[in-house]
Amino acid sequence: MTATTVEISARESEVLALLGEHLSNAEIGARLFISVRTVESHVSSLLRKVDAPDRRALAQRAAELTRVDRTHPAPVLPTPLTSFVGRSRERAELTEMIKAHRQVTALGPGGVGKTRLALGVAADAAGEFADGVWFVDLVPVTDPGAGAVAGAIAAALGLGEQPGRGMDESVFAALADRHALLVLDNCEHVRDGVAPFLERLLATCPRLTVLTTSRARLMVPFERVYQVPPMSLAGDGESDAVALFLDRVAELRWPPDAVLREHIATVCERLDGVALAIELAAARWPTLGLDGLTAGLSDQLRMLSGGPRADDRHRSVRAALDWSHALLDPADQALLRRMSVFVAPFTVEAAAEVAGAERGVVADGLARLAEQSLLAVTASGSTTEYRALETIRQYGAERLAEAGELDDVRLRHLRWCLAKTAELAVVRPDWRARFDATADDVRAALAWVADRPEQRTDAYRLARSFAELSFTRTYAGESQLRYEQAAALADDPADAAAALRLAAAVAGCRMRGDDMYRLHRTAADAARRAGDTAGAACDLATAATNAHRFWSKFEHLPTYDETVVLVTQARDLAGDDPAAQAAVALAEAGVLADAFGAAQGPADNAVEDTTARTHRAVELAARTGDPLAESAALDALTGAQSWAGDAFAAAATARRRVALLSSLSDTPAATHELLDALGMATEAALGAGDLPAARRWGRRLAEHPLLAEVGHRATSWLLVTDALAGDVDGVLAVGDRFLEAWQRAGSPARSVLGPAVAAVAMIHGLRDDHAARRDWNAVLRQLGTPPEHTYGYGAVFDALGLLHEGQPDLALRRTAPEPADVWKWVTWIWHHWYVALRAEAAVLAGQPDAADRLAAARTAVAGNPVAAAIVARAQALHDDDRERLLATAAEFDAAGCRYQSARTLVLAGGDHATRGAAAVAELGLAPMVPAPHPPRR
CATH class of the missing domain: 3.40.50.300 (P-loop containing nucleotide triphosphate hydrolases)
Known part of the structure; x- marks a missing residue:
């Protein structure tokens, strides 16, 4: 036997070396501080391993065998029963x-x-x-x-x-x-x-x-x-926590589908990446499944238990925590259970307030709990914060209830939350971070206090305060929820009505028309209980008005008859209150006048009736001194002016609204009005051909932080503006944001989004990107093709594309209806664009009546810089006036419409066409195709 084949432990090597010195077993034991019996055991093992006949032969071979390299003896470590993952x-x-x-x-x-x-x-x-x-x-x-x-x-x-x-x-x-x-x-x-x-x-x-x-x-x-940190939770591909879960599940021969990795990652995150908890959760997978595991996370101590194990401390998370808890003295046990009410990291000062103890005593106790790894500690600058893992929080909460301290400690935590929200009322540079650090604890306090009647007053105050703060933080969904919660907790129905109105305003910011309608009607009921009939009248009238003003925000629009009933009820309750009278007048201008006009068609008296009612609403609103009431009335006036075909007056009124609202504080109602005013200003500017103003208002709307959850609505008119201006890069960049937000919102079939989608599809057509155009046209089909698409924006964008492709005959066919026949669908934004493109198509197609169309169009679009330049260019083409034709290129540039400027140069021919083609290519568009036939003159 060679030395290299002999496996001798470190202790056996020591015994063997001393055997070579011819020491007795007793002497070897004394030298090595081990018993004689232990020496005898080692000698027997060595005799067997080296196949020596006796002790003398073993001693003789000692020199040879001890030359075996002993520098790296096998480590004396227990053999794990499961694989080691990650780390x-x-x-x-x-x-x-x-x-x-x-x-x-x-x-x-x-x-x-x-x-x-x-x-x-x-x-x-x-x-x-x-x-x-x-x-x-x-x-x-x-x-x-x-x-x-x-x-x-x-x-x-x-x-x-x-x-x-x-x-x-x-x-x-x-x-x-x-x-x-x-x-x-x-x-x-x-x-x-x-x-x-x-x-x-x-x-x-x-x-x-x-x-x-x-x-x-x-x-x-x-x-x-x-x-030792918890298992890493970063992304599926790098998450040690997910890898550990999957490894343990694989050992159970019950591997989950790969598509569930994201959900497993969420489970691991809820378990704070604690290895034992993850292993125990994986063990429950075959019987509970993902939904059972997710549900069980609210009671981790019950769910995370396993069968008998050699180490009882690791048989369950509760057993592991019992072991740690038993090592604490009573004072530290009390502090640990009282800290379980904190959801987010907390400071010594917060802990002292909630624990009801002196700061110095609490500081020492927190330090000891951190030393025992029952609290995580983070120091940054002059602030030290502590945090308990979720399982420790649940364990502490159980102990808190067992000790009979739950209500007292929760009440102190509630009052601490009230104090923190009061501090947050003052906005400082670090406000957002301070809100985020407090929000989870406020939510926990509200969850506890909501069903405790004896604390309703504090619960109402906290919910109302947190609603305001959440709105400032741009958490609109939570803000609406908390305003509704405050209304439910309010003892005074007047307070409930006020909270419900605020909730309705937030719902409006979120484009939730159904909620807005419901909340105003509920506010009217609360106002009636409070004896505020004028307030109830305002709420009922506003609910009816909103069904008219914000119809595109509704999933289920109230019927005309239903809104008329609301207007009637509001009129009966209004009395001589100025605000109520103004609200009723606005409802009549919206609901009644619009219904009359819709029933009668394009009759002049419908426009006159609408305008008269609207002016009365504006006059009454101005008397109230309330800028929000005045803004709502001006919105109705903007619509009436557009209805009358006065695009420039509509644009001026829309600008007036923005100016009126811009100096107001960011309350929900003011913000809702401002967002609507920005949208209307963008649309009105487009109708008047003021592309720089439309882009300015559109960007301000798209960048408003409150519209993050409805980004498709926020960016829609900016897309239209950029498309009409020929800003291809802007359309492509904003189009991606629009589509992502629309899909994230569940791909709602909102016809109001049609103009934006048609605009992007048109740009992809001009780029000759047929695949992208098909994709966006598929989205357009999902949104439907209402008359506004058939005769309004659809006709405009189709005509633009067909003219670019050199198909004026098809463009003329697409805009065949006389403007007077489709005025309802082209009025507001599209009238000037429709008339101008129709005239250009007639010229390029060689229509006999082109001169008449040009004359009518010139009158219709007067004052619109882009539409007027299109008509002037068409007239120059008709008259073969090269100088006038080239002059329109500068007019387009001044109006912020680069595409039409480049198009003008192409139409001019010669060297100008070369420069125009280069400008078209620079915009990222495919080459223009010349018209198939020369214009008739």
Whole structure:
């Protein structure tokens, strides 16, 4: 047998070397501080391994066998029952630490994975320690004294008792000159014995390194701490937590579908990445499934339990926490359970207020809980914050209820939340961060207090305050929810009505017309209970008006008869209150006049009636002194002016609204009016051909932070503006945002989005990108083709594309209806564009009546810089007036319409056409196709 085939442990090598010196078993035991029986056992093992006939032959072969390289003996480590997953960064960091420092503590809460990490690191580093690696589990040690700790280490090293020598001395002697790594696992419950023992051990054994795992620091000067983090939660592909879950599920031969990885990542995140919790959750997967696991996260202590295990502490998350809790003194146990009410990180000051204790006492207690890894601590600048993992919070909440302290502590937490929201009423540069740091605790306080009648007043105050703050933070959905919650909690029906009106305004900002309508009607009921008949009249009239003003925000638009009933009820309740009278007048101008006009068709008296009612509404609103009432009335006036065909008056009125509202504070109602005013100003500017103003208003609307959840609505008119101007880059960039937001919102079939989608489809047509055009046309089909598409924006964008492609005959056919026949669908934005493009198509197609169309168009579009330039260009083409034709290029440039400027040069021919073609290409468009026949003159 050769030396290289003999597998001899480090201890056996020591015994063999002393056999070679011809020492007796007793002498060997004395030299190695082990019992004679242990020596006999090693000798028997060696005789068997080397196949020696007797002790003498073994001694003779000692020299040969001890030449075997013993610099890297096999580490004495337990064999894990499951695979080690992930932790590559942590393994590398901790390995480097034990190379640089002689005593390192892997610190973390129960179940985070300290032991598995330490075992992995010990195995990785075994080659660095010539005399071996030993692992000692201190869980069985119940006596915290140093002697019991020494006994556990001695047992792991195979040391027996020596007469006249304590176990600690035996350990010191055995490791005195060893270059070895000693892993002491689970030190937290015996750290009073571990700390002094390690101090002596490291002083006596200069080549020894000790890696300890603990839930609490040893608190000795030579200790270096490595905080073991939870399993990483970053993205599916890099998440150690997800990898661990999938690994354990795979071992159960019940692997989840790959499409569920994102949901698994959410489960792991709710479990804070704690390895034990993830493993226990994976064990429940076959019986609970994803939905059961997700539901069970609200009670993790019940769900995260397993079958019998060798280590009872890891049989369930509750058992792991029971172990940690038992190590605390009563004062710290009380502090831990009281801190369970905090959802977000908290400061010492917050903890003292909620715990009902002195700040200094609480500071010391929090530090001890952090030392025990029951709280995570984060220090930034002059602020130190603490946080409990979710499982620890749930455990503390149970203990809080068991102690009979739940209501008292929750009430102190509620009052702390009220104080914090009062502080947040003052907006400072760090306001957003302070709100975010408080929001989760406020939500938790509201969830607790909502069903406690004795705390309704505080609950109402907190919900109302949080609604206002959420709106400022642009959390519109939560703001509406909290206003509605405040209304439900209000003792005074007048307070309820006020909260419901605010909720309705927020719903309007969110484009939720049905909610807006419902909330105003509910506010009217509350106002009636409060005896405020004028307020009820305003609410009913506003509900009816909104069904007319904001019809595109509704999923289920109220019937005409229903809104007429509301107007009638409002009129009966209004009395002589100026605000109520103004609200009723506005409802009559909207609901009644619009219904009359729709029934009668394009009769002059419909326009006259609408205009008369609207002017009365504006007059009454102005008397109230309320800019919001005046803005709503001016909105009706804008519509009436458009209805009358006065695009420029409509644009001026829309600008007046924006100016009126811009100086107001950002309340929900003011913001709702401003957002609507910006949209109307954009549309009115487009109708008047003022593209720079349309772009300015459109960008202001698109960039409003409150519209993040309805980005498709916010950006729609900016897309139309950029398309008409020929800003291809703008259309492509904003188009992606629009489409993403629309899909995120569930791809709603809103016809109001039609102009934006048609505009993008037209631009892709001009780019000759047929695939993209088909995609956007498919979206357009989802939105439907109402008359506005057939005769209004659809005709305009189709005509623009057909003229670019050199098909004026088709463009003429697309705009065949006389403007007077389709005026309802082309009025407002599209009238001037329709008339101008129709005239140009007639000229390029050589229509006999082109001159008459030009004359009519010139009158219709007078004052519109873009439409007037299109008509002037068509007239120049008709008259073959090259100088006048080229002059229109400068007019288009001045109007902010680069595409039409480039198109003019192409139509001019010759060298101008070359420059025009280059300008068209620079815009990112396909070349224009000349008209197939020359114009008739």
